[in-house]
Amino acid sequence: MVSLEDEIKQNGLKVTPQRSKILRYIRENSGKHFSAEDVHKHVVIDNPNIPPATVYNILKMFVDRGLINSFEINGKAIYEGRVEPHVNFSCENCKNIYDFDLEGDLSYLEKNVDGKVISTSVTVRGICRNCLNELEASEKTLAR
Amino acid sequence: MVSLEDEIKQNGLKVTPQRSKILRYIRENSGKHFSAEDVHKHVVIDNPNIPPATVYNILKMFVDRGLINSFEINGKAIYEGRVEPHVNFSCENCKNIYDFDLEGDLSYLEKNVDGKVISTSVTVRGICRNCLNELEASEKTLAR
DNA sequence: GTCCATGCAAACGATTTGCATGCGT
DNA sequence: ACGCATGCAAATCGTTTGCATGGAC
Numbered sequence: 553m554v555s556l557e558d559e560i561k562q563n564g565l566k567v568t569p570q571r572s573k574i575l576r577y578i579r580e581n582s583g584k585h586f587s588a589e590d591v592h593k594h595v596v597i598d599n600p601n602i603p604p605a606t607v608y609n610i611l612k613m614f615v616d617r618g619l620i621n622s623f624e625i626n627g628k629a630i631y632e633g634r635v636e637p638h639v640n641f642s643c644e645n646c647k648n649i650y651d652f653d654l655e656g657d658l659s660y661l662e663k664n665v666d667g668k669v670i671s672t673s674v675t676v677r678g679i680c681r682n683c684l685n686e687l688e689a690s691e692k693t694l695a696r
Numbered sequence: 697m698v699s700l701e702d703e704i705k706q707n708g709l710k711v712t713p714q715r716s717k718i719l720r721y722i723r724e725n726s727g728k729h730f731s732a733e734d735v736h737k738h739v740v741i742d743n744p745n746i747p748p749a750t751v752y753n754i755l756k757m758f759v760d761r762g763l764i765n766s767f768e769i770n771g772k773a774i775y776e777g778r779v780e781p782h783v784n785f786s787c788e789n790c791k792n793i794y795d796f797d798l799e800g801d802l803s804y805l806e807k808n809v810d811g812k813v814i815s816t817s818v819t820v821r822g823i824c825r826n827c828l829n830e831l832e833a834s835e836k837t838l839a840r
Numbered sequence: 841g842t843c844c845a846t847g848c849a850a851a852c853g854a855t856t857t858g859c860a861t862g863c864g865t
Numbered sequence: 866a867c868g869c870a871t872g873c874a875a876a877t878c879g880t881t882t883g884c885a886t887g888g889a890c
Contacts (some may be wrong), residue, residue: 566844566889588811588879603847608880610845623819624768627855628879641809650811655804664796667824674818675767680811710864710869747872754856754870765855770856770878 561615570595570602574610578620582633585640585649590633615671616635623673635671637661643680645687650680714739714746716752722764726777729784729793735775751811759815770795781805781816787824789831794824812829 559568565571577594578586592607611631615622619665621635625642630649632640639652654661654674661672679687700719701711709715722730723737731734736751753773759766765779769786774793776784798805798818804815823831 568889570846585785601847605881606846624771626772627768628802639805641811643811644814645791646827652808654809655807660799660804661783661818662820663799665783665820666796667785667787667794668824668828669820670788671822672818672820674816675818676809677717677815678809678811678813678815682851686814712864712870714871745872749856750871
């Protein structure tokens with residue numbers, strides 16, 4: 553069994569409490585999505601002096617090493633523990649991000665790509681089910 | 697036949713020279729990718745006083761109306777005329793973006809999505825063919 | 841002991857906002 | 866003529882950089 557600390561070391565990085573804590577947080581919430589600020593807010597609890605810059609650096613390193621995944625939406629980088637391709641659905645209304653699975657064996661994503669692939673993200677902008685329901689409800693109210 | 701100006705009008709927007717020029721530029725270079733700054737540089741030729749802010753506003757409106765597509769990479773918004781889903785391959789080395797086609801009927805992308813889809817982008821980070829070749833060549837040179 | 845990581849402050853760059861003027865309808 | 870669009874300046878926000886101190890190996 554490979555610990556998070558081993559993973560960090562195996563990628564040529566030194567193990568520090570900050571790095572362990574950040575990787576653990578993202579990995580243990582694999583279906584969730586975090587901005588750098590979200591991660592900073594979490595690490596600050598145990599580590600009151602850690603500046604945002606350090607969190608930004610650590611996150612970027614983890615992405616470069618493939619330890620976590622990231623994509624950008626609404627002008628911000630979003631980090632997640634799920635590294636295999638899936639759909640990140642971004643709701644224009646509530647700004648939440650939801651994961652959905654892709655169909656099939658995923659090879660269709662990279663079949664025509666000429667070059668070396670590091671990571672693949674599918675981002676869908678739209679209106680989520682919750683917001684659709686609420687918008688529908690408020691339209692009915694207005695129509696009364 | 698629907699002109700670009702008609703398309704703008706049909707989406708509830710007023711037609712102005714700035715808007716026509718921007719939409720035409722992006723649509724006539726459908727396989728290319730533009731940052732807001734790229735677009736601004738082009739419009740400024742005919743329109744020396746147009747501020748970046750106006751270009752940003754126009755681009756964002758076009759995306760919201762589905763007239764063009766956009767995605768974000770390396771901290772910047774990128775605009776393109778191709779609105780149907782395809783692969784945007786971003787080379788970490790040369791920073792160029794290349795289009796590749798997706799396989800099949802594309803329904804696999806949104807099959808599991810619960811909500812209303814506005815747009816779908818597939819972004820692949822990697823190293824492009826050109827850079828792979830150059831990197832390989834320079835490794836051989838070093839090994840001599 | 842050496843080198844890399846952290847902590848901190850300041851800078852940066854892409855984008856947004858507010859407001860007066862101008863133009864499309 | 867009305868209302869939205871443009872032009873302009875300033876502000877905002879996420880992120881990056883430079884440098885001194887501290888901790889991992």
